[in-house]
Amino acid sequence: MTTPYERTRALLYTREFLEELQSIQKWPQLPDTLRRRAKALARHYPEPWHMHKLHEHIPAFYDSPDSISEDS
Incomplete structure (x- = not known):
């Protein structure tokens, strides 16, 4: 079962990942x-x-x- 902590962490980290995907410097091959x-x-x-x-x-x-x- 997913806990409130895990659910919140997943949302926060997914947002961070979507923002990272927008970076040409971090992901030049994307x-x-x-x-x-992602944007x-x-x-x-x-x-x-x-x-x-x-x-x-x-x-x-x-x-x-x-x-x-x-x-x-």
């Missing part, structure tokens, strides 16, 4: 079509402040983004 797709998806993807709101309203389902460590 086709522009994929880079544009379009990231535009509407939840940000940390959204996760705070979700945690406030449904703490059994989402953890606070502040509890997510970088090394997890």
Whole structure:
């Protein structure tokens, strides 16, 4: 079963990944079509402040983004 911590971490790390995919310096071999797709998806993807709101309203389902460590 997925925990609130794991669910929140997955959302935060996916957002980070979508943002990284947009970097030409980090991913020079990535086709522009994929880079544009990542940008379009990231535009509407939840940000940390959204996760705070979700945690406030449904703490059994989402953890606070502040509890997510970088090394997890």
